[in-house]
Amino acid sequence: MKIALFSTCLNDVMFPQAAQATVRLLERLGHTVAFPREQACCGQMHVNTGYYPEAMPMIRNYVSTFEPVLDGEWDIIVAPSASCTGAIRTQHAMVARTQGDEELATRAERVAAKTVDLPELLIDVLGQADVGAYFPHRVTYHTTCHSLRVTRVGDKPLQLLNHVDGMDFVPLPDADVCCGFGGTFSLKNADVSAAMMSDKMGNIKATGAEILVAGDYSCLMNIAGGLSRTRSGIRAMHLAEVLAGTRDEPWVAPATNTKVGA
Amino acid sequence: MLDKLKELGSSIGLNPADWSEQDIEEQKLGWYPGHPTPDDPLRWGRTFPEGARETLQNTQMRRNLGYATGKIRTKRNTRVEELPDWEELREAGSLIKRNTLAHLPELLETFEQKVTERGGIVHWARDAAEANEIAYSIIAAKGVDEVVKVKSMATQEINLNSYLEERGIEAWETDLAEMIVQLSHDMPSHIVVPAIHRNRSEVKAIFEARMEGRPRFATNEPRELAMAARAHLRKKFLSAKVAISGANLGVAETGTLAVYESEGNGRMCLTLPETLITVMGIEKIVPSYRDIEVFSQLLPRSATGERMNPYTSFWTGVTEGDGPQEFHLILLDNGRTNVMKDEVGREALKCIRCAACMNICPVYRVSGGHAYNSVYPGPIGAILTPQLLNATDRKDPATSLPFASTLCGACYDVCPVKINIPEILVHLRHTITEANRGGLPNAWDVAMKGTSSVMSSGKKMERAGNAMKAGRLAAGRDRKIGHIPLPVAKEWTGTRDVPAPPATSFRTWWNDEHEETK
Numbered sequence: 001m002k003i004a005l006f007s008t009c010l011n012d013v014m015f016p017q018a019a020q021a022t023v024r025l026l027e028r029l030g031h032t033v034a035f036p037r038e039q040a041c042c043g044q045m046h047v048n049t050g051y052y053p054e055a056m057p058m059i060r061n062y063v064s065t066f067e068p069v070l071d072g073e074w075d076i077i078v079a080p081s082a083s084c085t086g087a088i089r090t091q092h093a094m095v096a097r098t099q100g101d102e103e104l105a106t107r108a109e110r111v112a113a114k115t116v117d118l119p120e121l122l123i124d125v126l127g128q129a130d131v132g133a134y135f136p137h138r139v140t141y142h143t144t145c146h147s148l149r150v151t152r153v154g155d156k157p158l159q160l161l162n163h164v165d166g167m168d169f170v171p172l173p174d175a176d177v178c179c180g181f182g183g184t185f186s187l188k189n190a191d192v193s194a195a196m197m198s199d200k201m202g203n204i205k206a207t208g209a210e211i212l213v214a215g216d217y218s219c220l221m222n223i224a225g226g227l228s229r230t231r232s233g234i235r236a237m238h239l240a241e242v243l244a245g246t247r248d249e250p251w252v253a254p255a256t257n258t259k260v261g262a
Numbered sequence: 263m264l265d266k267l268k269e270l271g272s273s274i275g276l277n278p279a280d281w282s283e284q285d286i287e288e289q290k291l292g293w294y295p296g297h298p299t300p301d302d303p304l305r306w307g308r309t310f311p312e313g314a315r316e317t318l319q320n321t322q323m324r325r326n327l328g329y330a331t332g333k334i335r336t337k338r339n340t341r342v343e344e345l346p347d348w349e350e351l352r353e354a355g356s357l358i359k360r361n362t363l364a365h366l367p368e369l370l371e372t373f374e375q376k377v378t379e380r381g382g383i384v385h386w387a388r389d390a391a392e393a394n395e396i397a398y399s400i401i402a403a404k405g406v407d408e409v410v411k412v413k414s415m416a417t418q419e420i421n422l423n424s425y426l427e428e429r430g431i432e433a434w435e436t437d438l439a440e441m442i443v444q445l446s447h448d449m450p451s452h453i454v455v456p457a458i459h460r461n462r463s464e465v466k467a468i469f470e471a472r473m474e475g476r477p478r479f480a481t482n483e484p485r486e487l488a489m490a491a492r493a494h495l496r497k498k499f500l501s502a503k504v505a506i507s508g509a510n511l512g513v514a515e516t517g518t519l520a521v522y523e524s525e526g527n528g529r530m531c532l533t534l535p536e537t538l539i540t541v542m543g544i545e546k547i548v549p550s551y552r553d554i555e556v557f558s559q560l561l562p563r564s565a566t567g568e569r570m571n572p573y574t575s576f577w578t579g580v581t582e583g584d585g586p587q588e589f590h591l592i593l594l595d596n597g598r599t600n601v602m603k604d605e606v607g608r609e610a611l612k613c614i615r616c617a618a619c620m621n622i623c624p625v626y627r628v629s630g631g632h633a634y635n636s637v638y639p640g641p642i643g644a645i646l647t648p649q650l651l652n653a654t655d656r657k658d659p660a661t662s663l664p665f666a667s668t669l670c671g672a673c674y675d676v677c678p679v680k681i682n683i684p685e686i687l688v689h690l691r692h693t694i695t696e697a698n699r700g701g702l703p704n705a706w707d708v709a710m711k712g713t714s715s716v717m718s719s720g721k722k723m724e725r726a727g728n729a730m731k732a733g734r735l736a737a738g739r740d741r742k743i744g745h746i747p748l749p750v751a752k753e754w755t756g757t758r759d760v761p762a763p764p765a766t767s768f769r770t771w772w773n774d775e776h777e778e779t780k
Contacts, residue, residue, distance in 0.1 A: 007768045007769070009717055009723060011768060012723060012727060012767055012768045012769055013723070013726060013727040013730050013763065013764075013767050013768075014730070014761070014763060014764070015764075016764050016766065016767060016768035016771055019768045020768065020771065023772075023776070035769075035772045035776070037720045037769070038719070038720040038721075039720055040716075040717050040718050040719055040720055040722070040723045041717035041718065041723070043717070043718075046710055046713075046714065046717075047688065048669060048688055048691070049691060049695075049706065049710060050688070050690075050691030050692040050693075050694060050695035050696075051692075051695055051706075051710040051711075051714075052692050052695075052696075054710045054711055054713075054714040055714070057714055057715065057718035058714065058717055058718040060718070061718040061719065061720075065720070091688075098692070145668070145669075145670035145671055145672070146671070148671075149670065149671030149672065149674070149675055150671060176672075177624050177672075178624045178625075178668045178670035178672070180624070180668060181668060182667065182668025182669055182670070183668075183669075184665075184706075185665065185667065185668045185669075186753070186754060187750055187753045187754060188311065188662075188665050189310065189311050189314065189625075189665065189666060190311075190753035190754070190756065190757075191311065191314055191315050191318050192311070192314045192318065192625055192628060192629050192633075192666075193668075194756070194757040194758075195318055195324075195628040195629075196624050196625070196628055196668075197757065197758070198757075199624075199628065221760075221761075222758065224761075225754070225757070225758025225759050225760060226757060226758050228742055228758070228759035228761070229744075229757060229758055229759045254766070254771065256764050256765040256766040256771065257764045257765075258737075258741045258761040258762045258763070258764060259741070259761070260761050
């Protein structure tokens with residue numbers, strides 16, 4: 001398959017390892033990955049903070065960058081982030097319509113229909129719950145809110161993790177409860193956000209896991225920020241980083257990245 | 263020297279002037295003082311972050327909330343999962359309410375006509391002041407100085423008890439939890455379980471200090487406390503000539519009203535006194551009698567996790583020789599027609615006040631109801647309060663409410679009438695942002711405008727990615743950026759480290775490693 005990668009802005013400038021591991025995984029499975037260069041941000045932060053006009057250039061840029069998918073340039077678009085995928089699918093057309101751009105809204109709907117999160121690509125599109133991954137660590141998984149309740153990936157990430165060789169998986173208590181990030185919520189309501197993050201950390205520590213995994217670096221940035229501040233010894237990684245390596249060819253993130261958490 | 267000593271004393275907490283008023287009050291009372299009655303029940307005066315800053319310090323309350331909401335959530339899930347047609351029921355509930363809102367004027371007129379035909383007296387109140395005035399004049403005409411009350415959010419919303427108290431009429435709350443709130447001079451922190459922030463020991467202390475006859479309890483066993491409340495209330499039920507209630511729904515087709523409750527106190531109030539006054543929000547209408555079957559399944563399961571609540575009372579006007587012989591219905595607008603004008607926001611008026619959204623909300627769970635500074639807390643409060651108030655000016659503390667959510671979506675999934683709360687929250691954030699354009703921009707306006715151009719261009723993102731590298735200087739050898747005591751940055755870094763930005767952005771990595779090798 002020809003797959004266009006939407007790295008997401010946060011992964012691009014802060015956590016390239018999520019996108020790098022996605023590339024590695026998909027190429028290892030025999031697919032061709034493209035990175036359309038004009039891509040930038042999906043606009044989620046601006047929309048969710050109430051700034052629709054400011055989000056419009058981002059929506060327009062996403063649509064025009066990835067529109068060739070409709071002409072068969074690529075088969076599908078993948079984003080290693082449920083919240084960005086969710087924003088594209090549930091907000092792009094809505095905002096364009098609210099701002100009176102019906103033409104953009106229609107185009108946005110068509111491009112959004114071709115945009116999937118990584119677990120959706122692997123399970124629904126490629127039909128591959130077993131990607132041959134090897135990851136010999138004690139792991140727990142936080143089911144991010146937008147993957148559960150916006151993109152509705154359900155148990156797809158867990159299906160993928162179940163097939164990972166060598167992994168010691170420990171379920172996370174209250175895994176479906178929000179970590180307190182919520183984009184600009186974490187700044188506008190810093191005290192409440194910190195209290196929620198603290199509850200989340202308590203549950204993570206109770207599992208005894210070495211590594212916290214989630215499908216979204218925005219949530220991981222929040223939780224891992226706390227894990228790091230308290231010197232918990234727990235690392236945070238994106239689902240793609242767990243799935244990227246095999247027993248014969250382990251995946252190690254480029255040293256140019258910063259390891260997260262611990 | 264003396265100043266130095268005072269400073270030292272303050273620094274180790276020896277100076278009484280530095281002790282928190284809350285702590286002093288708590289020591290005196292034996293329980294956390296809670297929130298005093300505000301002038302405006304929908305706008306207590308503080309923003310959500312300000313309110314939460316205080317409530318978050320109350321670790322007992324956080325524990326009480328965590329325990330109680332967890333219990334109700336589990337019960338609710340059990341009772342919902344056993345229904346094969348729950349999703350269809352939700353859809354039906356949503357459509358009935360949507361249909362009601364689309365035809366509200368006609369339905370209200372039919373409702374008024376039916377209630378009147380059956381011997382009821384209908385009053386219309388544009389706002390809280392009118393509703394209070396109507397209720398007071400009815401009570402004053404009866405020459406009584408005491409009334410009994412069924413727990414009601416509509417009367418909380420208009421501050422009826424305070425209004426009556428100022429005019430010499432005591433309104434006794436007869437719902438156990440509402441009574442606890444009233445005796446402790448507190449405000450409710452939940453719309454179904456108003457004293458959810460209290461545990462049994464606090465209730466014991468409140469009863470011992472404030473209940474008539476100053477009872478003493480050997481233990482804090484709920485049964486013992488409830489029996490004392492029961493004895494206290496029995497006297498009120500038997501002596502009261504006037505009762506005040508809210509309504510869970512009103513049927514336009516027949517003029518029937520309904521109250522769903524658990525304790526039987528509602529049934530007592532609705533049947534024993536000679537006069538009944540019901541205050542009902544105009545959005546509580548359902549078109550037909552058959553619609554009751556949908557809400558009788560949705561409401562108890564969502565509110566208390568029960569298949570059916572213990573007491574459901576229906577009444578239509580006045581029945582000779584049975585129950586109150588005078589029935590007044592006050593139909594309350596108080597901002598609701600304003601909410602109707604907003605096509606997206608009006609969905610909030612579908613709410614049947616089950617509180618499932620607050621029981622599941624992780625923000626509510628840590629911050630509690632009082633943080634919302636309105637009688638309507640939690641996710642539904644965050645969309646209802648600012649709309650009822652028509653609050654759009656950022657100086658209005660109620661405009662902080664739509665931002666009091668992480669948009670995690672849990673509220674939408676449990677809502678029995680499918681109110682898309684996250685969507686409405688974002689919509690209201692947009693409304694507030696737009697309403698404040700044109701004035702002096704704040705830090706958010708500047709940041710959002712400034713990043714809009716960079717974040718919509720691949721080339722600019724590439725430059726931004728390269729510029730981010732400078733952030734590595736701020737990180738130490740451990741590649742962690744710690745506390746930064748600057749505006750905004752401190753909000754994040756006060757509790758979280760930030761990893762050093764990567765030496766190479768993904769974009770640059772792709773250019774270097776990927777495309778050149780192919």
